[in-house]
Amino acid sequence: MTRYALYFAPASTSAWWRAGCRWLGRDPESGEILTPHPVKGLTPELTERWSADARRYGFHATLKAPFRLMNGFSETHLLAMAQAFAAVQKPIALNDTRVRSISDFMALIPSGPLEDIGALAMRCVSYFDLLRAPPTPAELARRRHAGLSERQETLLQRWGYPHTEEQFRFHMTLSDSLEEADAHTVDSMRKAAESCFDEAAAHGPMSIDNLAIFREDSPGAPFRLWRRFAFDAERTESTLPLRGRLFFFVGASGVGKDTLLRWLEQHANASGNIVFARRTITRGVHPSEVHEAVDTATFWRQAAAGDFAMMWQANDLCYGIRRGIDADLKAGRDVVVNGSREYIPQLKQMYPDARIIWVEAGSDVIRQRIEARQRESGAALLRRMDRIKQFTPPQSDDVIRVDNSGPLEATGARLLEVFSAK
Missing domain, CATH: 3.90.1140.10 (Cyclic phosphodiesterase)
Structure with missing residues (x-):
């Protein structure tokens, strides 16, 4: 080796x-x-x-x-x-x-x-x-x-x-x-x-x-x-690289989080200093999301080997973020993670400085988006809408609430400003 x-x-x-x-x-x-x-x-x-x-x-x-x-x-x-x-x-x-x-x-x-x-x-x-x-x-x-x-x-x-x-x-x-x-x-x-x-x-x-x-x-x-x-003789203000920032995106189904992240990845990486972490998920490849698909046995084998910096379970699936993000953060790169609201307490223990991007949308907009996907209707749709109401963003300076009810470009532009602010 x-x-x-x-x-x-x-x-x-x-x-x-x-x-x-x-x-x-x-x-x-x-x-x-x-x-x-x-x-x-x-x-x-x-x-x-x-x-x-x-x-x-x-x-x-x-x-x-x-x-x-x-x-x-x-x-x-x-x-x-x-x-x-x-x-x-x-x-x-x-x-x-x-x-x-x-x-x-x-x-x-x-x-x-x-x-x-x-x-x-x-x-x-x-x-x-x-x-x-x-x-x-x-x-x-x-x-x-x-x-x-x-x-x-x-x-x-x-x-x-x-x-x-x-x-x-x-x-x-x-x-x-x-x-x-x-x-x-x-x-x-x-x-x-x-x-x-x-x-x-x-x-x-x-x-x-x-x-x-x-x-x-x-x-x-x-x-x-x-x-x-x-070595760069002009750089004298620090003896170690400044650590990058971790942006943890969360949001209920239908708020357009995945679409927003795809837009940001296309528009935010001109400098090459932002890493969009690829999730490892125990489900097959789907055109709506780019992720690493593995079976459950492989996921837990990789987890036991220490391959993941963070992992969680939701909707009978396992999600993992590979530990390479820790090296990216140390190298001064900002890291964007497509996360889960339920994981926030563990996230703050492991990454106290993480910034949570809480993506929201109006209830009528969410209902229309879910119905357009044609995955849920009737009672299932009502349960989904009730579950969305159960989650409210924590009151913290680290939480940035973003309303994605309007044009995608407007929401994306606001987040680009967040990324560019130091």
């Missing part, structure tokens, strides 16, 4: 990037295999032996360690969140980046600014954790193999990686463990690495100026640099 890692990788035009790829003998962006920087006194084969794992991962500094996507999230959600995150980060110029030892391996390590670097890494760890699937038992065992302190075990359980929070140390790995290498090998590799990166340092200091997504397409495959997102 594909794993994703959130790294810093210097721009492909950077002397630091060229030096790092040459040192490890692979460019993870192009996939090109390179002739490694020579190490005096060691054959290329022996040099590669001491950097095989580092070469597989590629030249980088870890911000969030490799993870799999949780059920219900996709690469589209990851990319949207990455773009939003990078847009509010400022580049960090690194001081005195040089070859140093960390534990039993070599790495490029700056002397500072450590507080700014650590804060950036922790923002990245926490912001994207929504997407992370829990580590498998095999992944946990591999982390624990090297031995963890009690604190690192706590961090592993919380973040899926033990070297976070105060345990984090920014570094760009240049070798595998050199614990079993002789002194001559260690000294030769250090001198060669210093020579390789001294050339890069001559072009100026390195800056953490982007978020790079690396992909491991199958277990053990080389990580490849998939996408870079540049």
Whole structure:
């Protein structure tokens, strides 16, 4: 299964990037295999032996360690969140980046600014954790193999990686463990690495100026640099993206809610910053609504797997909204949900800031619309009309009442104003 890692990788035009790829003998962006920087006194084969794992991962500094996507999230959600995150980060110029030892391996390590670097890494760890699937038992065992302190075990359980929070140390790995290498090998590799990166340092200091997504397409495959997102130096007012708004549309049968939502979807998405959530429903496809049709067994299987952010039952049907909306909201996108009045109490517990759009219409208009559908008449129609009267909108500033008795365009225009207001 594909794993994703959130790294810093210097721009492909950077002397630091060229030096790092040459040192490890692979460019993870192009996939090109390179002739490694020579190490005096060691054959290329022996040099590669001491950097095989580092070469597989590629030249980088870890911000969030490799993870799999949780059920219900996709690469589209990851990319949207990455773009939003990078847009509010400022580049960090690194001081005195040089070859140093960390534990039993070599790495490029700056002397500072450590507080700014650590804060950036922790923002990245926490912001994207929504997407992370829990580590498998095999992944946990591999982390624990090297031995963890009690604190690192706590961090592993919380973040899926033990070297976070105060345990984090920014570094760009240049070798595998050199614990079993002789002194001559260690000294030769250090001198060669210093020579390789001294050339890069001559072009100026390195800056953490982007978020790079690396992909491991199958277990053990080389990580490849998939996408870079540049930090935006002009954005300084916030260190995390502003959260999007959730609009929860409700309304009785016959008020024209579905027709209104279709109109809004056609007219509101010019900016691409509004997501109209697609409902999953346990009924067949119907021309009056675009939804994902599943059978009941499939619905509850997906619910048990955690695929839904919200779900409810009405009229002997099950409704679900996939959890991808949580990533959209984090990425700053507004989300529109075609909801249910009965679900509002649960909605407000899970999404306290949700804005409820209560669509209404006059009783005569509702009756005419229901009769025009030719689904109900007589006693059934009267029961439907009585049920509509049972629901009244809650008295709250979060409830926006909209009368849809008149022309669709007029109601839609008012809601476009609601969407555009910040």
